[in-house]
Amino acid sequence: VHRGATTTESSEFGRSAGSASWLPRMVHEIIGCEPGRGVETLIRLVALASQSSGAILWEAAKAGTTPRVPSIVALWLADGMTLADPGRADPVTIEAFTARTLVMATDRTGGPCRGPVVIAALPVDYLDGSPGALTLFGDGELTGDAFDVTVDLLDVLPSLCDVIHERRYLALVRHCNDILQESEAEPARQPLDSQNLSHHLGRLCTVIARALRCRRVTIFLREPGSPDQAFPPVADSVEGTRAEPAARPGLGLIGRTIEYARPLVASGDDLDIAADTTASRNTLMAAPIVAGDQVLGAIACSGIHGAPFHFTQADLSALALIAPHVAQYCGNWLHRRTISAENTSWLRLAAGITAFNKLASEQLARTQPDDQRIFRAAVQTVQDVIPDCLGCEVHRVDAGGSRAPRLNLTYSSEATGSVAGQALPPDGEKPSRPAPRPLALSVLQSSRQKTTTDPDAITREGVHAGWLTCSPIHVGGQPYGVLGVFGCRATVPANALQVCEIIGDQLGLYLHLRQALSRLQETRVKLQATSRSQAEALEDLEHQLGGPLLIATQRVEFVIQHGRVDGRTESQLRAARGLCRKAMRVALSAGVFAALSKGVPPTPKLESLSGDDLVRLLIAGADDTQLLSNPRRRIRFEVERDEIRRLGRRLIKADRSFVEQCVGNVLDNAAKYSYEDTAVEIRGAATDDSFAVTVTSTGLPMSPVDVDQCLRRNWRGSAARAATGEGSGLGLWIADHLMRSMKGTIRVRPVQDSTTVLLTFPLA
Amino acid sequence: VKPFIVVLEDDHLQEDLLKDQLQRAFPAARIDTLVTEQEFRERLADYRRDQPDVFVMDVMLRWAFPSPHATAPPAEVDSGGYQRAGFRCAELIFQDRDLRHIPVIYYTILEGGDLEPDARRLSGNTTHVRKSKDHEYLARKIRELARSSGSPVSH
Numbered sequence: 066v067h068r069g070a071t072t073t074e075s076s077e078f079g080r081s082a083g084s085a086s087w088l089p090r091m092v093h094e095i096i097g098c099e100p101g102r103g104v105e106t107l108i109r110l111v112a113l114a115s116q117s118s119g120a121i122l123w124e125a126a127k128a129g130t131t132p133r134v135p136s137i138v139a140l141w142l143a144d145g146m147t148l149a150d151p152g153r154a155d156p157v158t159i160e161a162f163t164a165r166t167l168v169m170a171t172d173r174t175g176g177p178c179r180g181p182v183v184i185a186a187l188p189v190d191y192l193d194g195s196p197g198a199l200t201l202f203g204d205g206e207l208t209g210d211a212f213d214v215t216v217d218l219l220d221v222l223p224s225l226c227d228v229i230h231e232r233r234y235l236a237l238v239r240h241c242n243d244i245l246q247e248s249e250a251e252p253a254r255q256p257l258d259s260q261n262l263s264h265h266l267g268r269l270c271t272v273i274a275r276a277l278r279c280r281r282v283t284i285f286l287r288e289p290g291s292p293d294q295a296f297p298p299v300a301d302s303v304e305g306t307r308a309e310p311a312a313r314p315g316l317g318l319i320g321r322t323i324e325y326a327r328p329l330v331a332s333g334d335d336l337d338i339a340a341d342t343t344a345s346r347n348t349l350m351a352a353p354i355v356a357g358d359q360v361l362g363a364i365a366c367s368g369i370h371g372a373p374f375h376f377t378q379a380d381l382s383a384l385a386l387i388a389p390h391v392a393q394y395c396g397n398w399l400h401r402r403t404i405s406a407e408n409t410s411w412l413r414l415a416a417g418i419t420a421f422n423k424l425a426s427e428q429l430a431r432t433q434p435d436d437q438r439i440f441r442a443a444v445q446t447v448q449d450v451i452p453d454c455l456g457c458e459v460h461r462v463d464a465g466g467s468r469a470p471r472l473n474l475t476y477s478s479e480a481t482g483s484v485a486g487q488a489l490p491p492d493g494e495k496p497s498r499p500a501p502r503p504l505a506l507s508v509l510q511s512s513r514q515k516t517t518t519d520p521d522a523i524t525r526e527g528v529h530a531g532w533l534t535c536s537p538i539h540v541g542g543q544p545y546g547v548l549g550v551f552g553c554r555a556t557v558p559a560n561a562l563q564v565c566e567i568i569g570d571q572l573g574l575y576l577h578l579r580q581a582l583s584r585l586q587e588t589r590v591k592l593q594a595t596s597r598s599q600a601e602a603l604e605d606l607e608h609q610l611g612g613p614l615l616i617a618t619q620r621v622e623f624v625i626q627h628g629r630v631d632g633r634t635e636s637q638l639r640a641a642r643g644l645c646r647k648a649m650r651v652a653l654s655a656g657v658f659a660a661l662s663k664g665v666p667p668t669p670k671l672e673s674l675s676g677d678d679l680v681r682l683l684i685a686g687a688d689d690t691q692l693l694s695n696p697r698r699r700i701r702f703e704v705e706r707d708e709i710r711r712l713g714r715r716l717i718k719a720d721r722s723f724v725e726q727c728v729g730n731v732l733d734n735a736a737k738y739s740y741e742d743t744a745v746e747i748r749g750a751a752t753d754d755s756f757a758v759t760v761t762s763t764g765l766p767m768s769p770v771d772v773d774q775c776l777r778r779n780w781r782g783s784a785a786r787a788a789t790g791e792g793s794g795l796g797l798w799i800a801d802h803l804m805r806s807m808k809g810t811i812r813v814r815p816v817q818d819s820t821t822v823l824l825t826f827p828l829a
Numbered sequence: 830v831k832p833f834i835v836v837l838e839d840d841h842l843q844e845d846l847l848k849d850q851l852q853r854a855f856p857a858a859r860i861d862t863l864v865t866e867q868e869f870r871e872r873l874a875d876y877r878r879d880q881p882d883v884f885v886m887d888v889m890l891r892w893a894f895p896s897p898h899a900t901a902p903p904a905e906v907d908s909g910g911y912q913r914a915g916f917r918c919a920e921l922i923f924q925d926r927d928l929r930h931i932p933v934i935y936y937t938i939l940e941g942g943d944l945e946p947d948a949r950r951l952s953g954n955t956t957h958v959r960k961s962k963d964h965e966y967l968a969r970k971i972r973e974l975a976r977s978s979g980s981p982v983s984h
Contacts, residue, residue: 601912604939608889611938611960616842619962640842695841695864698894738895765895787907788899789891818897 087114087218095229100236101276103229104139111222112201115215117184118143119202122226123154123162124377125195135162135198137373138226142202155200161186162198169207187215191223234383237276241387244269245394259299262398266300266391273366273387274302277380279348280368285312285319286354286395287362290453290531290554296323296362312363319351319365326360328352328385330376350376352388356396364388407560410450414564417446418571425575429582439575440476443548443568448478451561453552455530459538459572460505461546472501472509472547502526505547508535512544514566516557523551532557536569540577548572598779602658605793609651613644613693620644643689650729653722657799667806669720673829676712676749682725683709683747683758690732690745699742702732709749709758716829717756723803724826727811730796731760731822737792738785739764740818750823755809757825767815775813776801800824831857832975835876837886837918838936839864843960847885847936854968866906866914867893870921877927882975884922885967888937888944890914916947919955932974934958936967 091110098106104122112120119142123135135154142148154162161168165188185207189197199219201207207215248265270282281303285296295311296319314324322329330350351365364384369376421442428434444457459476504526508515516534517523523533530551538546548569552558620637627634657667674682687702694700735745743763750757765784767775774780779794797811804811809826832855838844844862851860861881863869869886891911892902901907909917915935922928932954935944941957956974958967 600943601910604889604912604943607940608938612840612843615938615960615962616846619846622962644842693842697841740895740897785895786910787901788893788895789911 087214088221091218091221091225095225100229100233101278103233104226105141107222107225107229108139108199109141111199111215111218112141114218115201115211116208117201117203117211119146121158121200122189122222123158123198123200124189124191125197135159136375138197138377139373146202154198155183155186157183158186158198158200161188161200162196164188165190165196167212185212187219189219189222192227197223230379233276234379234386237273237383238386238390240272240276241269242390244272245390249394249397262395263300266395267302267304269387269391270300270302270364273364273384277366277376277383278369278371279366279376280370281366283309283365283367284354284391285309285323285362285365287360289399290556290558299362309365312365318349319363322351322353322363322365323360326353326355328381328388330378330381348375350381350384352381352384354388354392354395356392361392361395361399364391403559410560410564414446414450414567417442417449418567421446421571421575425571425578429575429578434579436579437476439572443572444476444478447548447550447564447568450564451550451552451558453554453558453561454550455552456528456550458549459546460501460509460549462509462544470509470544472505474501475546502535502549504533504535505549508537508547509544512537512539512542514562514569516562518556531555532561534562534565536562536565538569538573538576540570540573543577545573545576545580602779602793602795606651606655610648610655613648613651617641617644617648639688640692643692646685646689646725647693647729650726653726654730654795654799657726657802658795661799661802667723667803669723669803669807671718671720671807673716674719674721674724675716676710678721679712679717679724679749679758680704680706680709682721683728686725686728686732687745687747689729690736694736698739700736700739701744702735702747703744704747705749711749711751712756715751715756717826718829719807719809719826720803723807724824727800727803727824728758728760730800731824734792734796734822735760735762735764737789738762754828755825756828757823759821759823761819761821763819766818767813767820772813772815776811831855831859832883832971833859833861833879833881834971835861835863835881835884835886836936837863837866837869837884837890837915839887839889839891843887847964850964851885851968851971854964855971865893866890866911866918867902869918873921873925873928877925880928881931883971884919884931884933885936885971886915886918886933888913888915888935888939890918913947930954932956934967934970934974936960 087110091107094106094110095103108120108122112118119140121140122138124138125135135158140148157168157170167188168186170183170185182202183200184203184205185201187199187201189199191197199215199222201215244265248268266284270284274280274282279302281301283298283302284300286299287294287296294314296313297311298309301309312319312323314320318329318331328351331348348369349365349367351363353360354362354364364387366376366380366384421439424442425439428436428439440459443459447457448454457478458474460472461475462470463473504515504517504522514534514536516532517526518532523530526533528551531554533549533551534557536548536550537544538548548565550561550565552561617640620641624630624634624637624641660667683704684706687704691700691702694702732745732747739745739762745760745762748759748761750759765782765788767782767784771782771784775782776797777794778798780798781792781794785792797813801811804824807826809824812823812825814821814823834851834855836844836847836851838847841864844864848860848862851858861872863872889912892906892914893899905917906914915937919933919935922931922933933956935955935957937944937957938960940959944957954974956970958970
């Protein structure tokens with residue numbers, strides 16, 4: 066009875082069964098065993114068939130090396146036996162492996178096993194052409210029957226090994242695929258967070274670790290858009306231990322796997338595994354996780370327990386078969402996460418815009434909208450929707466009187482995170498940057514969104530970020546500003562550009578509405594002022610027209626009732642005449658006012674007037690004004706007849722009623738604004754081609770500004786408004802239009818409290 | 830007791846006629862004539878001691894006659910202008926504890942409809958009489974208002 070063999074197996078040895086009876090059993094047991102234990106089962110049965118107490122199957126450690134050395138594929142040892150150095154082949158085995166012949170042990174005093182020693186080694190030729198060997202252990206010599214059976218079984222052993230390997234790896238891939246498919250069915254119910262991903266991939270790692278008998282399986286994945294080149298571990302077969310450090314391209318075996326995008330196994334001195342902290346020689350392999358031309362990460366297996374004590378090429382192939390499934394799963398997961406993140410951000414954007422619009426409508430309803438609150442809400446929405454956003458700025462267009470619109474930084478979010486590197490001005494504070502961002506200016510000029518991820522260009526913009534985009538704030542062709550947003554990732558987040566564009570449009574709409582409402586308000590105020598002014602003008606007209614007519618009527622009534630004509634009668638009639646003339650002037654002014662309001666200039670009926678005509682006209686005007694002036698104020702109206710008559714034989718070309726109107730308006734002003742006990746002097750001054758009637762009064766002074774503005778409609782001097790309050794501001798405006806219609810002019814020349822008005826007429 | 834009538838009218842042509850007519854209607858009446866808003870404000874203190882029976886006031890009133898020594902008008906006069914100076918004067922009466930009971934007649938060439946929006950703001954005892962050659966209506970109103978305020982009116 067061999068040590069380590071069971072009773073049944075011992076009895077089989079006793080019968081010295083032939084290979085014909087072992088083959089069905091071998092196949093049966095291999096198929097019935099766990100896929101990962103197939104080769105061990107095979108070796109165990111070979112050992113039993115050869116009546117050995119142990120067996121080791123070897124293969125060439127590394128293809129292409131000279132000389133080739135064997136390394137263990139699988140071993141079986143009877144209970145209680147262990148190998149002192151499982152990685153090293155004994156001389157008998159090496160000889161069989163090298164010579165490709167049966168080698169019987171001649172010296173059985175020692176070997177790699179405690180107890181039974183090597184009795185023989187036989188060459189094995191694998192189907193792929195690589196050499197191998199089978200080492201048998203035992204207490205005695207290999208019998209002839211056992212040898213025959215062993216040789217027979219060795220004929221089919223390579224094929225069976227292949228079948229076992231394929232079955233084993235197929236089972237592994239299928240199991241992994243099942244896990245991934247099962248987890249893919251979950252996203253509809255589970256949140257798409259990294260923890261969830263780690264959980265599923267962790268299950269996968271555990272399965273791989275069990276199938277390949279490795280101590281630890283780790284999956285490294287790079288976060289898309291991450292600014293650095295790190296591939297942090299996201300899943301591990303060993304829970305609760307210290308996380309692996311992030312893999313980096315080119316660094317260590319995992320790094321090279323990522324860099325070269327091909328599976329690698331540590332298999333000798335040519336691999337620098339010093340950087341792989343968890344690896345030891347020949348116990349590390351990794352396969353890249355590749356989607357298209359992009360390396361998403363890597364699956365790394367480290368440490369191995371049991372034979373063959375290192376990762377074989379077959380193990381690496383199996384891992385490489387699993388990697389595409391992981392790549393597809395991770396790609397899908399990242400895609401789903403991107404879509405989910407986009408959906409979330411759109412929902413946030415919708416909520417942000419709803420809140421923004423509510424705030425905008427509240428602010429627009431106010432007399433003074435708070436723009437800073439609006440900008441803060443817009444910036445907040447951008448930051449909520451784009452988690453990668455480091456900073457957000459609102460630049461406003463400042464026409465500033467210059468032709469080329471300029472940009473001013475109006476609102477800026479505070480810099481967040483250490484990547485920003487530059488403190489931005491706090492809310493509402495005046496920008497400290499001397500010059501606006503070149504990209505923002507470019508956007509202002511082109512009215513098109515512009516984005517850059519070029520590190521040099523971003524540095525020139527004065528921000529430390531991975532991406533920067535500037536969107537126009539405009540409505541139609543009207544620019545209102547630029548929205549600048551930047552973030553830390555190396556690429557622009559999926560929907561960031563659309564979000565910025567939408568928020569820019571919202572801001573544009575708000576500013577456009579604000580401007581439109583402001584203009585509307587200004588127009589309404591102007592309209593109200595115009596309406597009020599027109600109402601006052603009409604009331605003034607009613608007052609000026611109704612008053613004189615009423616008094617004239619009463620005076621005529623008095624004369625009629627009095628029944629006789631005397632000196633008082635004449636006085637009353639003169640007054641009535643003056644009042645009627647004034648009423649006529651007021652009526653004519655109303656007509657001119659109405660025509661000018663419609664844009665129709667007055668049309669004079671020109672005639673030639675002599676000096677005597679002018680004297681009579683001026684005296685009549687002066688008399689009327691004197692008569693209607695308050696006698697208690699003692700203002701005298703004096704016409705210097707001789708100066709008027711200096712016109713001599715020359716004539717002026719004018720409309721008589723227009724002249725009466727202009728003179729009357731000027732004299733009315735003199736009566737209203739003269740000081741008590743002063744004289745209003747009416748004179749004449751001739752030149753070669755014109756004649757001027759001058760009216761000089763002493764009263765409320767006019768400033769140079771007043772002189773510039775006194776011919777405007779509704780103008781009233783500040784001193785006149787403060788002192789008397791009366792007047793509509795139409796008299797000089799109408800006189801100016803009438804004089805110009807006659808090719809004449811009206812000018813005002815103040816000297817302290819003396820004011821001279823010149824009505825200049827062209828000579829006929 | 831003879832009626833004491835205060836007339837605030839800045840047009841001297843109308844002021845003379847009005848005074849004549851009122852004197853004819855109320856021969857025993859005492860009639861004070863004021864011609865500017867400034868003068869009215871200066872006399873308010875006098876009227877607290879010697880209270881009129883009725884104020885007859887124009888609506889469009891000048892603040893003062895031009896003078897080299899004129900003082901600047903109060904802010905409300907500067908901003909309010911002369912168009913509704915009569916209402917401003919009436920407001921002073923109605924805000925005055927001693928004078929608020931005295932009726933005010935707006936005697937103006939303006940239509941009542943033009944005045945209504947402004948007159949509505951005033952809470953005192955007011956009446957609008959449009960200027961016309963018929964002074965009888967004004968006299969009748971003065972008589973009614975003076976009676977209702979408790980002052981016996983003799984012709």
